[in-house]
Amino acid sequence: MAAAFSFSPYATLLAAGKTTTHRTGKFVLRYKPYTLELKHVFTIAAGSRSTTPVVLTELEFDGIVGYGEASMPPYLGESHESVQSFLAKVDLSAFNDPFLVEQLLDYVDHIEAGNPAAKASIDIALHDLVGKMIKQPWYRIWGYNPQHTPDTSFTIGIDEPEVVREKVREASPYKILKVKLGLDTDKMMIETIREVTDKPLCVDVNQGWKKKAFALEMAHWLAERGVVFLEQPMPKEQVDDNAWLTERSPIPTIGDEAVQRLPDVQKAYGVYHGINIKLMKCTGMREAHKMAELARALDMKVMLGCMTETSCAISAAAQLSPVVDWADLDGALLIGNDVYQGMLVQEGKVILPPRPGIGISKL
Structure with a gap:
């Protein structure tokens, strides 16, 4: 009504x-x-x-x-x-x-x-x-083992070198860092981070690269510097270029903006090595669960991502985390005014609370 x-x-x-x-x-x-x-x-x-x-x-x-x-x-x-x-x-x-x-x-x-x-x-x-x-958390309803949760990455946005160094130092508890790229500062970002840490990195270009030859050159350069995967390197509309890159890239490519809902998983097969599932793109937990199962059936990699969110949506997404390859569930860690308590990160690893439902309580 x-x-x-x-x-x-x-x-x-x-x-x-x-x-x-x-x-x-x-x-x-x-x-x-x-x-x-x-x-x-x-x-x-x-x-x-x-x-x-x-x-x-x-x-x-x-x-x-x-x-x-x-x-x-x-x-x-x-x-x-x-x-x-x-x-x-x-x-x-x-x-x-x-x-x-x-x-x-x-x-x-x-x-x-x-x-x-x-x-x-x-x-x-x-x-x-x-x-x-x-009276059950969803990871148990789905039959997932909470001991199998992955480490979550911590996101480093594009910034000036000294701010980047500060962000990396703040992220010391995390075992993998996610770096935003896609501007003319890409190499500076990686080189600055490498001055501070040798932790594995993943990068998210947010469709910032436009030429496939440049994207392949960067993929090789990044692989040599400890980057483990490459997220949405070129605009989602450049399907053939993204597929060309995926065929040649030394590191896995992940579709993000190109993969919104369940029908997009099949379309991403052969264009990317894997997909990034986000609740805010796909309408929630029901469809996210279906997307993860379909991607697994297609032998694709699965990443679980987020927007800037409170611990409510982060904890909801985390219920799927035991069955994904990579998690990027730091959205609530980037804000200063969360209103819930839920999923925890201990020494970089996603920890699922045993509370029922999505596992949250109000602060």
Whole structure:
């Protein structure tokens, strides 16, 4: 059902940052805009930012509350306004059983096209709710061994050399670093980091390289300097160029912007060695799980990534971490105003809390 306010009061409510609540059958849906403050200005090939808008959700059924989140970095095209507008259209009155996860999330997905982060906020909250109802974390429901979680990388954004050195020193607990590239400072970034540490690196170009010959030259240069994989080296539209590079690259290539949802996994086969799964791209845990299974069936590498998020969405994604090759789940570590406690990182390794659902509690 639609929220009980017109667009003008809705805009006023949004500006005030208040929680919106509406009953939808036996479910109660609440959502609230929030702004994440980054500890450092975050720069990638596409631009810089110091904040990320999110919407925090709660889905209640029979007195049990599941938590969810939508995070909207600029390239997704979503915003506080668009997410709240979408959530106002969610009507779960036809569903009296939270365990009908497939049917319920199919309904949410078909309310209207797009809106993957908004949809993920419902998906995560529903998974948290169901896990709490049966008193089990999702990694156990999926049958995953929490001892098999990988190390998570820690992201170093593009910056001046001294700031890069400072960020690397701050990342001392982490065993692998993820470096943002894609500008004319690429070699400086790697050489500066190598002045401070010899840890393995992975790099994310965010579509910054445009020529395949240059990309191959850089792949060889990076491989010689301890880089273990190369994420989204060229624009996703350059399918043939990315496939050409993958065939020749000395290190694995990973599709990120090119791989949004489940149908994109099959399309990425032969174009990249692996895929980067993010809940905010693919509408949440349900589809992320399917993407991981399909990629494994195709013998592709699997990376589990994130946006700048609170520990809510990070912990939700981490439920999949025991079955991936690489994890980049540092989104909550990059902000200074988290509102949840959940997945932990100990000596660089992802630690899944035994709490039910997605494993979080409010701070």
